[in-house]
Amino acid sequence: MGEQQVTSLDVAGLHVTVAGLGVSGIPAAKVLHARGANVTVVNDGDDARAREQAAELEALGIVVRLGDGATLPESTELIVTTPGWKPDKPLFAAARAAGLEIWGDVELAWRLRGPDAAPWLAVTGTNGKTTTVQMLASILKAAGLRTAAVGNIGVSLLDVVLGDEQYDVLAVELSSYQLHWAPSLRAHSAAVLNIAPDHLDWHGSMEAYAADKGHVYDGNRVACVYNVADKATEDLVREADVEEGCRAIGFTLGTPAPSQLGIVEGILVDRAFVEDRHKNAQELAEVSDVNPPAPHNVANALAAAALARAYGVPPKAVRDGLRAFTPDAHRIAHVADVAGVAYVDDSKATNTHAAEASLAAYESIVWIAGGLAKGAAFDELVAKSAKRLRAAVLIGADRGLIREALARHAPEVPVVDLDRTDTGAMLAAVQEARRLAVAGDTVLLAPACASMDMFANYNQRGDAFAEAVRELGAGA
Incomplete structure (x- = not known):
């Protein structure tokens, strides 16, 4: 289970430009400054929040340039960027012209690891990353290993890598943005859960998006885990430059072939x-041990199990870890049963791929959908899910796109179009769904859209749904 020793990067005296403030830029600037680098932070924005953040860094002796994220500071020897900055930014063009390397926060964390650093089991994909990483961490803990779920999940890799706590292995969620800026990352084993169109405005094309996801396989030593049902993930394994002896391991909801779960x-x-x-085959757990046992979540569990098994975890730990796992809120979460109808909150289904997986988990659905489409088309989603839909209730700015797809591919499905984008529209949507549902149905919030037209985030949207359901139950 061990990993080769690494030597921590020495940045003392290096002139580093950090691109962007925020949740990753500020920690990166502080870490580099504390290790003796000459740090300049550049940021496009110059609002009150940015000025407050700048003052905090300037008090430490870090130079901050607000409202000037395009100009490359003189004497820069390295760029460290926050994940959200797009690759076509003028700053990066100038850096490339000067022959400079551009790293993200993940790359910096990887380079700053100390001797005997814990190996990384990495997970990426369009949907399911957070749940899979949390399942993986639960399995590793059940095996008695010191671990944490870190990365894009909201726990800074820099904090974990440079902190005092010692780990045996890390379960690491990585976004396509982070992978784009992490050229030297080499995981013990990694999984790409699925590939569907997302963030194409950032990456520029589907091919570039998939290629950035595929970087997670580069240099893997033990296992590249792919989704048998998603050929694009297997193609990325075939293209990966891995260490000798690394194996391709598939996961499937069907009967596994050799080298599959x-x-x-x-x-x-x-x-x-x-x-x-x-x-031979080894039993690991029952489908009923997965919470919830929806098909896409069982696939997440298989991917987590594959990575854990690649690390040498015994079968019992897989079962115990899955049983101990509790999913985060707003991920296909059962809110309540009212008059024989189940109400399920999957507000986290912010794109069509996630919504398709959610809809596939139930047989007869009153679907609450809509929000900001982010350029998505809904024809394929509706066509695949039509036979499961009893009715649909649409809310949000881009609900018309879903309504049109329903008219084309599911014309027999009753549709309620709520011409509202205020937060109170959710209560009206739930009330309409109750009117349309019969005992045995599932009222499913799986918006297939982002939430920012009506809510601060998908969490607030899910909370509004749950509150509306509770109001129904109180009046039942």
């Missing part, structure tokens, strides 16, 4: 990390 008669089984995998 899958399902046999309600049991999660391993035909990858067993003796004579052509003849």
